[in-house]
Amino acid sequence: MDIVFAALSDATRRGMLARLCQGPASIGELGAPYEISKPAVSKHVRVLERAGLLERRRDGRIHRCRMNPQPMQDAGAWIEQTQRFWEDSLGALARYLEDTTPTAADSADDRDPEQHPPNHPTENER
Amino acid sequence: MDIVFAALSDATRRGMLARLCQGPASIGELGAPYEISKPAVSKHVRVLERAGLLERRRDGRIHRCRMNPQPMQDAGAWIEQTQRFWEDSLGALARYLEDTTPTAADSADDRDPEQHPPNHPTENER
DNA sequence: CTGATGGTTAACCATATGGTGAACTATAAG
DNA sequence: CTTATAGTTCACCATATGGTTAACCATCAG
Incomplete structure (x- = not known):
């Protein structure tokens, strides 16, 4: 849970997730909108992956990534539950x-x- | 937004928020369930405060804290929106x-x- | 085989985070 | 005035994060 929220706490990563909502993408495609180096992109992707938000599938030399919404759903559930409890x-x-x-x-x-x-x-x- | 998710990325802080759902509490009350030093508690509270999730009101020598659910709602909205978009x-x-x-x-x-x-x-x- | 392309790893830097103990401020209580 | 209580600030430590450059691995195209 910690790592999920931590993964979501970076705008670049959230942007990557938004991108992944539109369908699978390669690492390069994920990093294209941001002016950061390739290792930086690689790190962001790994953070998302370790949080379980992204799943990777090597296909030749490109890594095809797709989103796994489950952990985000869990995080959302915690928020909703907390808010409901507050109300x-x-x-x-x-x-x-x-x-x-x-x-x-x-x-x-x-x-x-x-x-x-x-x-x-x-x-x-x- | 970053800071909100970052604030939520720590179990201690999430616990404090859960505690605050039951009504306002002092700093000491917030930190009581955890075996950490007072400065640590103070830091956690400040993180929550800077994320806008907690509002502080000095009353004599005790700081009475209450939860502000707004930022959490925003974070939840982002998650829901993203998930809806994915679907x-x-x-x-x-x-x-x-x-x-x-x-x-x-x-x-x-x-x-x-x-x-x-x-x-x-x-x-x- | 050679080269270009997609990604990763390694070493490094600056800054943030979570924790500590010690010392301090300020209010409450005796 | 004196002491206890609630919190903060300070200095410090270990580790993580986001970023870099340079070098490397692997695959696809000539």
């Missing part, structure tokens, strides 16, 4: 209290001594 | 051809010389 939980209530009375959180907790960890993501390490 | 585009077709005939991509392009960049994400730098 409900004691969400609107807690935020209302917190925005209104300064010490609301503590006084509110008096009514519910439970640490309320109902079903939060809490590190879905896979 | 349609010349998606299923291209993948079918690519999985069947080795040189399918080139021969298929004969019918559509356009570089077909219809509406892909292509770096939604903001």
